[in-house]
Amino acid sequence: MPDYPLAEKMPQFVEALQGITVEAVLEGKIKMEDLRVTAAALELQAQIAEGAARPQLAENLRRAAELVNVPEDRILEIYRALRPGRASRAELLQLADELEKRYRASRCAGLIREAASC
Secondary structure (H helix, E strand, O other): OOOOOHHOOOOHOOOOHHHHHHHHHHHOOOOHHHHOHHHHHHHHHHHHHHHHHHHHHHHHHHHHHHHHHHHHHHHHHHHHHHHOOOOHHHHHHHHHHHHHHOOOOOHHHHHHHHHEEE
């Protein structure tokens, strides 16, 4: 994997980390938004995983990339709904439709549809 680690070999993809220091955090200059991963970074990691013959990891990273624009509280609601006995099949299918239509998260929607069919 000649492009790994990204910070050393492809710093243009991690330039958002510039200026993030312990001092800056302690001074309150860094917010949580400054530390969030991007869909592009997750896609690069997925490509690296594929190159290392780890397709399941690559798929997980691509699902994660779909979720970067979903609000955290909504992700937690969906997580709770996926726990056994928490949501009906219809409710899960509705969540899948929401993810696909509102957030363009088709991989995640497919996973929820799969869960609804069990």
